[in-house]
Amino acid sequence: MELSTERLRLDALKESDAPALFGYRADPEVSRYQGWRPETLGEVECFIRNQSARSAPSPGEWFQRAIRLAEDGSLIGDLGVCLSADGQAEFGITLAPAAQGRGYARETLHGLFGELFGRLDVHRVHASVDPRNAASMALLKTVGMRQEAHFRESLQFRGEWVDDVIFALLAREWRELHGRGAGFAASR
Numbered sequence: 001m002e003l004s005t006e007r008l009r010l011d012a013l014k015e016s017d018a019p020a021l022f023g024y025r026a027d028p029e030v031s032r033y034q035g036w037r038p039e040t041l042g043e044v045e046c047f048i049r050n051q052s053a054r055s056a057p058s059p060g061e062w063f064q065r066a067i068r069l070a071e072d073g074s075l076i077g078d079l080g081v082c083l084s085a086d087g088q089a090e091f092g093i094t095l096a097p098a099a100q101g102r103g104y105a106r107e108t109l110h111g112l113f114g115e116l117f118g119r120l121d122v123h124r125v126h127a128s129v130d131p132r133n134a135a136s137m138a139l140l141k142t143v144g145m146r147q148e149a150h151f152r153e154s155l156q157f158r159g160e161w162v163d164d165v166i167f168a169l170l171a172r173e174w175r176e177l178h179g180r181g182a183g184f185a186a187s188r
């Protein structure tokens with residue numbers, strides 16, 4: 001799965017991405033609300049090697065794409081997608097601090113939803129977020145997702161009980177918002 005948006009390209013992670021990926025994923029601010037905080041470059045290299053065997057999402061497995069600037073191919077973040085066998089999808093997105101606040105996350109999700117609801121015929125997309133993660137809460141609202149649930153202290157995370165908010169979007173809601181095929185710039 002490769003996608004292009006106006007300013008971005010989403011494609012496979014490469015071995016040469018490891019230092020940049022480690023740089024932002026190991027940043028405590030970036031990984032504050034995320035389950036994965038790599039401790040070594042080797043851990044990231046191993047992650048990329050495991051992903052390199054996958055060219056398309058398959059049910060039950062997290063499928064990770066690089067988010068790159070179209071103009072020079074530099075890595076600015078990554079996007080994970082997990083499909084379920086019944087036609088649903090969950091995702092998680094991470095941007096390097098220098099790339100945040102420029103609308104790249106919104107543009108990435110717009111491209112992703114076009115692909116999921118278009119070519120992959122997914123019925124429902126959802127995401128799970130810690131409500132203290134203000135940037136993520138804002139992002140999910142701005143792309144048209146609905147808050148469906150707020151579970152109080154339902155997860156144990158780094159030694160504390162934390163809340164979990166679920167956002168979701170149905171294929172028909174996406175089409176109502178954007179028209180059939182919206183955000184689907186190119187894919188192969």
Ligand SMILES: CC(C)(COP(=O)(O)OP(=O)(O)OC[C@H]1O[C@@H](n2cnc3c(N)ncnc32)[C@H](O)[C@@H]1OP(=O)(O)O)[C@@H](O)C(=O)NCCC(=O)NCCS
Nearest residue numbers: 093094095100101102103104105106134135136138139142
């Ligand atoms: C979550 C994340 C990807 C959002 O990236 P971003 O660069 O802020 O996203 P965008 O620039 O596309 O902005 C999306 C919207 O959120 C708003 N926003 C961003 N940060 C905000 C904040 N702290 N408070 C309120 N709104 C905020 C933007 O103004 C924009 O709204 P608009 O479309 O109405 O203008 C980024 O903060 C990140 O990588 N965080 C660390 C990893 C993480 O926690 N990921 C979440 C896992 S799902």
